[in-house]
Amino acid sequence: MPTPARGSSTTPGAPDAEALCDAALAGDRRALARLLTAVENRTPLAEMALRRLYPLAGRAQLVGVTGPPGAGKSTLVAALIAELRRAGRPVAVVAVDPSSPITGGAVLGDRVRMQAYAADDGVFIRSMASRGHSGGLSAATTAAAAVFDAVGFDIVLIETVGTGQSEVEVAAAADTTVVVEAPEMGDEVQAIKAGLLEVADVIVVNKGDRPGAHRTAGQLHAMLADAPRDARPGRPSPKRPEVLVTTAATGEGVAELLAAIDRHRSTVRGSDGETSRLKRAEAQVWAVLVDRLHARVRALEGAEEVPAAGLSAAIPSPRVSAAGGLLRSVASHEIDPYAAADAILARLVGDAPGSREARK
Amino acid sequence: MGGCGAAIIPGMTDRPLKVLIAKPGLDGHDRGAKVLARGLRDEGFEVVYTGLRQTPEMIVTAALQEDVDVVGLSILSGAHMTLLPRICSLLHERGMDDVLVAAGGIIPDEDVPALKEAGVAAIFGPGTTIAQVADFLRANARPRE
Ligand code: B12
Ligand SMILES: Nc1nc2c(ncn2[C@@H]2O[C@H](COP(=O)(O)OP(=O)(O)OP(=O)(O)O)[C@@H](O)[C@H]2O)c(=O)[nH]1
Ligand SMILES: [Mg+2]
Numbered sequence: 001m002p003t004p005a006r007g008s009s010t011t012p013g014a015p016d017a018e019a020l021c022d023a024a025l026a027g028d029r030r031a032l033a034r035l036l037t038a039v040e041n042r043t044p045l046a047e048m049a050l051r052r053l054y055p056l057a058g059r060a061q062l063v064g065v066t067g068p069p070g071a072g073k074s075t076l077v078a079a080l081i082a083e084l085r086r087a088g089r090p091v092a093v094v095a096v097d098p099s100s101p102i103t104g105g106a107v108l109g110d111r112v113r114m115q116a117y118a119a120d121d122g123v124f125i126r127s128m129a130s131r132g133h134s135g136g137l138s139a140a141t142t143a144a145a146a147v148f149d150a151v152g153f154d155i156v157l158i159e160t161v162g163t164g165q166s167e168v169e170v171a172a173a174a175d176t177t178v179v180v181e182a183p184e185m186g187d188e189v190q191a192i193k194a195g196l197l198e199v200a201d202v203i204v205v206n207k208g209d210r211p212g213a214h215r216t217a218g219q220l221h222a223m224l225a226d227a228p229r230d231a232r233p234g235r236p237s238p239k240r241p242e243v244l245v246t247t248a249a250t251g252e253g254v255a256e257l258l259a260a261i262d263r264h265r266s267t268v269r270g271s272d273g274e275t276s277r278l279k280r281a282e283a284q285v286w287a288v289l290v291d292r293l294h295a296r297v298r299a300l301e302g303a304e305e306v307p308a309a310g311l312s313a314a315i316p317s318p319r320v321s322a323a324g325g326l327l328r329s330v331a332s333h334e335i336d337p338y339a340a341a342d343a344i345l346a347r348l349v350g351d352a353p354g355s356r357e358a359r360k
Numbered sequence: 361m362g363g364c365g366a367a368i369i370p371g372m373t374d375r376p377l378k379v380l381i382a383k384p385g386l387d388g389h390d391r392g393a394k395v396l397a398r399g400l401r402d403e404g405f406e407v408v409y410t411g412l413r414q415t416p417e418m419i420v421t422a423a424l425q426e427d428v429d430v431v432g433l434s435i436l437s438g439a440h441m442t443l444l445p446r447i448c449s450l451l452h453e454r455g456m457d458d459v460l461v462a463a464g465g466i467i468p469d470e471d472v473p474a475l476k477e478a479g480v481a482a483i484f485g486p487g488t489t490i491a492q493v494a495d496f497l498r499a500n501a502r503p504r505e
Pocket of ligand 1: 486
């Protein structure tokens with residue numbers, strides 16, 4: 001089914017956005033939930049709302065919690081909620097589960113472990129499907145975090161399954177990334193994926209009640225101590241994550257974890273933090289740019305057929321429709337993807353930089 | 361709806377419908393709820409599963425925070441006549457009249473009229489297919505903005 005053109009209706013949502021923001025800022029949780037939906041769907045309303053809310057945000061602590069399936073991330077998030085509530089701190093959670101690439105559907109099951117806070121207005125839990133768009137995860141979670149931040153949640157926990165891409169994206173969105181591992185019997189440190197270690201600010205070996213947890217933590221300590229300490233030019237300096245053992249199921253070690261997160265945050269507030277804030281800003285702006293570009297390419301797809309002469313000499317057919325036609329030409333190998341991309345860019349901005357720089 | 365249709369460019373598909381599947385009360389029969397959750401996922405829905413032993417308050421708070429289009433209640437314990445109307449009235453109290461409520465499980469025919477009166481849009485018993493549920497939700501859930 002066709003999507004209503006998103007770029008075309010910016011004004012009708014305006015009063016809605018204002019009213020929703022007012023209500024959410026006044027503590028209306030349903031309005032907050034609505035704003036989060038808009039942000040997740042990247043609607044015009046979300047854009048207007050974020051223009052209002054973004055300047056109010058910037059104080060909250062964004063904590064990513066990632067790790068392999070079943071490591072105990074949700075249980076640990078629930079334990080962190082308990083710890084934070086004991087200290088009287090309001091806490092928001094964004095729990096991300098993967099979308100099926102085939103049907104687009106998802107089962108969002110992280111909430112199961114966090115349902116104890118139904119009556120507590122200081123806790124807000126929101127599940128999100130990853131929806132598969134590249135870069136979209138960090139954009140959506142960062143925007144959601146900005147909304148939570150603006151309405152007064154000073155810590156936002158973002159849970160996601162560590163599957164390769166998602167933990168990198170969440171690390172980009174978070175101030176502090178907690179990587180959760182759980183030792184099974186006989187599991188060795190090698191089983192812990194390199195990608196996960198690279199993004200970790202704090203490493204948690206969960207299921208501390210199981211045999212092997214402390215041994216795994218010890219091996220991790222040793223491994224991290226062996227890693228080269230000097231930053232190589234052109235590369236980010238290697239992180240020095242703390243390694244902790246928790247038993248999320250009982251809450252053991254969770255207070256220490258929260259302390260480690262807070263410690264990391266205070267270091268991030270200095271000049272190190274500047275880099276991560278810039279990275280996050282870049283990811284956000286980039287995501288919006290990509291979105292805007294998509295919208296304009298889609299608008300082209302709806303456009304009339306245009307003479308090929310208006311596009312590029314590289315296109316052989318006499319008449320080529322806009323983007324849709326170009327895609328068909330690429331599919332049938334009439335033109336190459338570079339020529340098609342340049343042709344689309346040329347139609348959008350009247351110039352295709354790739355055609356001048358890359359091909360000389 | 362329901363995320364159908366292949367997109368050439370990401371972001372082009374409609375937003376999937378979001379459904380809460382919850383098990384109210386002290387009812388341990390979760391097979392049906394799990395079958396439904398996975399089945400609806402395969403139909404392109406985003407399904408939030410809350411797990412067992414949910415109070416009406418927990419269910420309604422989850423529905424509110426998740427901003428779902430549908431609240432799906434699975435109940436085989438026999439306590440539906442107290443729990444389902446309570447959930448409907450809490451949804452109403454919290455301004456969620458636009459959320460579709462559907463239920464399933466072991467619910468005798470004679471209880472259906474009263475439950476519909478209370479605000480449950482439809483009730484599905486044993487043997488219901490996922491396709492039947494999916495079609496009903498697509499046809500009756502509030503339109504997305
Ligand atoms: C399997 C089963 C169990 C298993 C449950 C395993 C599990 N984890 O789910 C076990 C053995 C644990 C069990 C225990 C008990 N059971 Co039992 N159990 C059944 C049985 C045989 C099948 C249920 C089932 O899994 N069906 C398969 C699933 C896929 O079907 P379904 O749940 O009906 O869901 C379908 C539809 O109803 C619908 N649907 C369901 N939910 C929803 C929600 C929405 C939103 C929608 C749209 C659709 C929908 O779609 C689904 C797909 O078609 C039924 C009898 C029966 N024929 O239903 C008794 C039955 C439900 N159990 C019963 C009883 C009494 C018990 C016990 C109290 C027995 C006892 N004395 O020990 C305990 C209580 C357990 C507890 N803690 O609550 C009674 C309930 C009587 C009542 N409600 O008045 C039944 C009806 C048996 C009977 N005829 O007496 N049970
Ligand atoms: N023994 C033990 N089990 C735990 C602990 N923490 C979590 N579990 C169990 O581990 C299983 C998975 O826990 P979750 O919290 O759902 O794990 P998760 O990492 O969020 O899982 P996904 O979101 O599915 O990737 C559950 O059965 C938990 O009860 C712990 O500290 N000790
Ligand atoms: Mg989880």
